[in-house]
Amino acid sequence: MTSYALFLGCTIPARQPNYELSARKALGKLGIKLVDLPNMTCCAPPPVQSIDLESSYAVAAYNISLAEEANLDLITLCSGCFESLCAANVALKHSPEFRAQINRSLSKAGKEFLGNKEVKHYLQVLKDDIGLKRLKQSVSKPLSSLKVAAFYGCHALRPSAHLRLDDPERPRLLENLIEALGAKSVEYRNKLKCCGGLLRGYSDEIALDLAREKLVNTSKAGADCIVTLCPFCFVALDIGQMQVRSKFNETYDMPVLHYTELLALALGVDPKELALDTHKIKADNLISKIS
Amino acid sequence: MALVTEERTASLTFAEELRQRMLGETINLCYQCGTCASSCPVAKITPSFNPREVIKLALLGERAEVVSGEAIWLCCSCYNCDERCPQKVAIPLAMYALRNIAFKEGFIPNIYSEFASAILDNGRIVPTSKFVEKKRPTLGLPPLQPTGVDALRKILSATGFVKLYQKKGGSS
Numbered sequence: 178m179t180s181y182a183l184f185l186g187c188t189i190p191a192r193q194p195n196y197e198l199s200a201r202k203a204l205g206k207l208g209i210k211l212v213d214l215p216n217m218t219c220c221a222p223p224p225v226q227s228i229d230l231e232s233s234y235a236v237a238a239y240n241i242s243l244a245e246e247a248n249l250d251l252i253t254l255c256s257g258c259f260e261s262l263c264a265a266n267v268a269l270k271h272s273p274e275f276r277a278q279i280n281r282s283l284s285k286a287g288k289e290f291l292g293n294k295e296v297k298h299y300l301q302v303l304k305d306d307i308g309l310k311r312l313k314q315s316v317s318k319p320l321s322s323l324k325v326a327a328f329y330g331c332h333a334l335r336p337s338a339h340l341r342l343d344d345p346e347r348p349r350l351l352e353n354l355i356e357a358l359g360a361k362s363v364e365y366r367n368k369l370k371c372c373g374g375l376l377r378g379y380s381d382e383i384a385l386d387l388a389r390e391k392l393v394n395t396s397k398a399g400a401d402c403i404v405t406l407c408p409f410c411f412v413a414l415d416i417g418q419m420q421v422r423s424k425f426n427e428t429y430d431m432p433v434l435h436y437t438e439l440l441a442l443a444l445g446v447d448p449k450e451l452a453l454d455t456h457k458i459k460a461d462n463l464i465s466k467i468s
Numbered sequence: 469m470a471l472v473t474e475e476r477t478a479s480l481t482f483a484e485e486l487r488q489r490m491l492g493e494t495i496n497l498c499y500q501c502g503t504c505a506s507s508c509p510v511a512k513i514t515p516s517f518n519p520r521e522v523i524k525l526a527l528l529g530e531r532a533e534v535v536s537g538e539a540i541w542l543c544c545s546c547y548n549c550d551e552r553c554p555q556k557v558a559i560p561l562a563m564y565a566l567r568n569i570a571f572k573e574g575f576i577p578n579i580y581s582e583f584a585s586a587i588l589d590n591g592r593i594v595p596t597s598k599f600v601e602k603k604r605p606t607l608g609l610p611p612l613q614p615t616g617v618d619a620l621r622k623i624l625s626a627t628g629f630v631k632l633y634q635k636k637g638g639s640s
Binding site: 186187188190191192194197198201213214215216217218219221222223224225226227228229230231232235236239243281282283285286287288331332335336337345346370371373374375376378379380383384386387450452 | 489490509510513514541542544545546547548550551560561563564565567568571577579580583584587591592593594595596597600603604607608609610612613614615616617618619620622623624625626627628629632633
């Protein structure tokens with residue numbers, strides 16, 4: 178069994194028990210052990226990078242140092258956490274001078290960044306530790322009746338020089354992982370365009386325009402659901418649909434699922450155990466389609 | 469990226485000031501081709517933001533206009549421009565660096581003050597509630613581990629974040 182230190186971040190424990198539950202159940206079924214370490218904090222994503230870049234690297238380095246102490250690689254569910262931790266890990270590993278500077282701040286808390294661990298997106302873990310073949314074999318409830326719109330969001334793929342998850346312009350990993358569950362992956366316009374999630378709270382109008390475009394294009398493509406990798410994309414598209422309804426008087430009823438939710442369903446987890454009722458856009462029709 | 473102090477920035481050009489905050493990446497290589505703007509999802513829907521324009525004004529030394537303006541806060545951090553820039557200008561990092569300077573000078577959107585106080589108070593920018601924590605076992609989730617907020621405060625004191633926040637009227 179492969180073990181990883183689970184990096185939960187902020188949004189998932191605060192607002193998306195459905196994501197955490199499905200990830201724990203699905204990854205557990207596949208033999209991935211998730212270790213909950215104490216004293217982790219925010220990863221220092223763009224909102225913190227916007228306040229002070231150096232501080233954000235120090236916060237990321239602090240969290241990585243906790244995984245180093247436990248001798249575990251980190252696994253992330255949130256793409257924002259993946260990007261900030263991974264970018265800091267790479268930058269600090271490559272620059273001894275910058276590492277020394279950040280370590281001076283970490284030393285005030287008795288910590289040190291050593292640079293001997295990896296930060297992994299859970300899709301990488303599925304691809305490398307499990308593999309598509311074993312994943313297919315593990316499916317007990319193939320989702321062959323579902324047409325799924327894969328949505329990568331931004332920070333699983335970009336900046337690709339640091340993240341190296343897949344080709345940033347022509348990725349295939351998520352589509353392959355969807356198809357491994359028996360579902361059909363459907364193409365739609367501007368698939369790789371941002372959901373607007375990080376502009377929520379600053380410019381809700383622009384954020385909603387970007388989210389709405391996803392809803393328009395995935396609906397036109399005949400998708401039964403959108404599959405996301407990030408809690409921000411989930412909020413932008415799930416809660417965003419309620420806001421699109423009141424602002425534009427448009428109803429899409431497009432369920433938004435995290436990939437781990439789709440995975441858990443295909444691995445035979447009872448939908449009742451997945452807190453799917455926390456979704457604003459209910460997935461009931463989708464569940465009856467696969468039952 | 470070196471620590472930027474008031475004394476050291478006083479004699480720097482705006483472009484140099486930015487470069488210091490951006491891990492040594494430089495915006496001086498920008499030749500205004502506009503690949504960033506044509507890749508930008510925000511620039512497509514509003515005239516208020518154009519990454520090429522922001523970089524141009526920064527290179528021209530229009531510090532006050534850029535730092536006090538709305539544009540720098542409209543970048544959605546998608547990194548499309550970063551992937552495609554033929555000159556490898558780290559444009560999102562430039563936007564963060566510009567926001568860092570704006571923050572230091574008190575041009576702070578409310579939501580960012582909230583992020584700053586949340587991380588210092590809770591160790592998380594989106595705090596959990598007692599309600600959510602109590603609900604976890606009923607859903608079959610393990611108890612939430614405590615955050616390392618004390619360690620975080622020490623680290624953020626050392627980097628100058630706490631001082632930066634207090635100077636702007638924060639109470640933490």
